[in-house]
Amino acid sequence: MTVLDQVLDRIDADLAASHERLFAFLRIPSISTDPAHAADCRAAAAHLAADLQGIGIAASLSETAGHPVVLGRSGDGDAGRVLFYGHYDVQPVDPLDLWESPPFEPRIVTLPDGRKAIVARGASDDKGQVMTFVEACRAFVAVTGKLPLPVTILIEGEEECGSKSLPAWITQNRAALGASLALVCDTGMWDAATPAITTALRxxxxxxxxxxxxxxxxxxxxxxxxxxxxxxxxxxxxxxxxxxxxxxxxxxxxxxxTDPPADVLAAWRKLDLTPENFLKPVGLSEPAGERxxxxxxxxxxxxxxxxxxxxxxxxxxxxxxxxxxxxxxxxxxxxxxxxxxxxxxxxxxxxxxxxxxxxxxxxxxxxxxxPAVAVPWDLPQLAAARRALTDEWGRDALLVGSGASIPIVADFKRLVGMDTLLIGFALDDDRIHSPNEKYDLRSFHKGIRSWARVLAALAA
CATH class of the missing domain: 3.30.70.360 (Alpha-Beta Plaits)
Incomplete structure (x- = not known):
């Protein structure tokens, strides 16, 4: 049995405890845009820093002009170091009367199609996604006593209100990051069974x-x-x-x-994103973009x-x-x-x-x-991460673009020179920013296993 196999077995065995740790994080109402919740945002940051310290990652709160940043570092030196980014703040819960249960009392529900999901504000965006990475790190430390490569963890508290303080903080703390590649888990799957890496953001x-x-x-x-x-x-x-x-x-x-490579365009065509299935649900029928x-x-x-x-x-x-x-x-x-x-x-x-x-x-x-951000198609870490996700999900991981913008990714490139791999496990029906936000249990579980595989692949 390989070390990775042991780590994956540990993740499976520890899943119930992983749920409880996520629930404790979700109970903190860290609404960044509301000054009344400033203390809750600090409490969420302190909670996460303590959790990272508990698995041997040197973590502390670093002050910004707004809510604090959680900064953790593990491993010696910066050779091969990766930076994981996420956010602990969440959106307001309004309208409260549309929630089927209190938004900061997480619970597991069974959806009409039989899937099980965690329902709470922040379950998908972004506390659940952050904890997939933290739990993967926890499993490596439990099995081997350390992470397979040097890791910096940067979790901010103002993403939901524009990340106003983060660019200045990055500029001031560039040397503390010390990484050549960023990992961002604030994106989603192509569908419930198909993993994806977002390689371009408009x-x-x-x-x-x-x-x-x-x-x-x-x-x-x-x-x-x-x-x-x-x-x-x-x-x-x-x-x-x-x-x-x-x-x-x-x-x-x-x-x-420039156009994407021919093989990427060919792969996109196979995804069958047609006017019928993309535009019809919003009452439209004909694309209005470039003929x-x-x-x-x-x-x-x-x-x-x-x-x-x-x-x-x-x-x-x-x-x-x-x-x-x-x-x-x-x-x-x-x-x-x-x-x-x-x-x-x-x-x-x-x-x-x-x-x-x-x-x-x-x-x-x-x-x-x-500016837009695009990962070089020939980036070795991109190929390694794609293989790792394919191994976990049993389906070829897709390389997709996103019509949206995530300014922090552009900041990493502009301020630090880092490329970013956007690997997330959210689903289109997670209701982020809406009442009854949820995160599929399968996304959470296999998200942890996926990060374990990605970390092993990047270390290799």
Whole structure:
């Protein structure tokens, strides 16, 4: 029997105790966005640090401008060291009356399809996921007295409110991290039986634009016709952001973008993500993105532009015949590898200004920006982790992209130069951020076993 086999057997034998340790963590109402729960956030951090200390990982609380970070280190030196990231904070529980049981009293339930799951706020996002890694470490220490490779554990307390303090903390504590690869367990499976590694995250650029015409609102009966209407100007400009084939028309927008390798595209096509099964559940039927690109390409490897809000003039009850002085819109861009948010920001602003008619001006407000992140397809650790997951689940682990953004992953690359493997075991029906959040018992159990295999594979 190999050491890994012994570790996996230990995980199986210790599963009931693993549930209890997770339940103790889940009982702490660490809602980061609510100042009334600041003490609970600190209590959750202290609880986790003590748990890590109990398995021989030197862990302590490190202060930030907000909630503290839990920082743990195990092993000597930094050769081959990996960094595991997660968060101990959770979302608010509102609306409370939709919970079938108190959100911070975890329980195991049987779902209508026979699956068993842990129900509690944070069960999936992210305490349950964090504990899959901690329990894998615990099993290695129990069997061998140490972890198979040097590990740094970084668990923050502000992910659910934007990780506002973390970039500055990373900059100040870069030397304490000492790792060349990050592991993030805040993502999910492809389906309940198929593991996945997220290899690309789209970046985000969010702009607000204000178009001004006249120096005050005007009576449309007296001025309608000769007076510029900024709502009309704005909608004309935004309507030109896409051509008839769904491509974004901003000059230079696609510069630097490359397609995924042919074998990856072929694997994506086999996933059968069709307009029928992806769009129909939300009441749509036809993809609106780039013509000639599949739904899965549009989500995983292509950029997008969306108008998230538009307003101006009178929007109250009844009528008011007014030509407004100003019109506003919020516009977001999901970016892919090869695109720089600052470059796209300036290109968008130039696009708007170039289309302004006389007597109109535009001002802009930058709300946020983060670059896309992509793991190199030939990264050896990616191949090793993929084999490990395949061995555990008995199905080829998929390499997928994500249309969403996780800013900390971009921060790891930008501030520390680390690539990240995003390996998670959440399911689409886990109801994260919603009442009755749950985490499948199978996801928790096999998630622990998966991390044990991944750690052994990376050590090798």
């Amino acid at each position: 970046g985000l650029l969010y702009e607000e634009v204000e178009i001004t015409a006249s120096n005050r609102d005007l009576h449309s009966g007296l001025f309608g016709g000769p007076a510029r209407n900024p709502i009309r100007v704005l909608t004309n400009i935004l309507g030109g952001l896409h051509d008839d084939d769904g491509r974004i028309t901003i000059p230079g927008f696609y510069d630097g973008i 000639g690109r599949s739904v899965i390409e549009q989500l995983f490897s292509r950029p997008a532009a969306d108008i998230n809000g538009i307003w101006g003039g009178y929007t109250g009850a009844g009528s008011k015949t007014v030509i407004p002085s100003k019109a506003f819109a919020k516009v977001s861009f999901r970016l892919v590898a090869g695109q720089d948010p600052d470059t796209i920001r300036q290109a968008f602003r130039a696009f708007v200004r170039a289309r302004l008619p006389s007597d109109c001006s535009a001002t802009f407000e930058d709300h946020t920006g983060a």
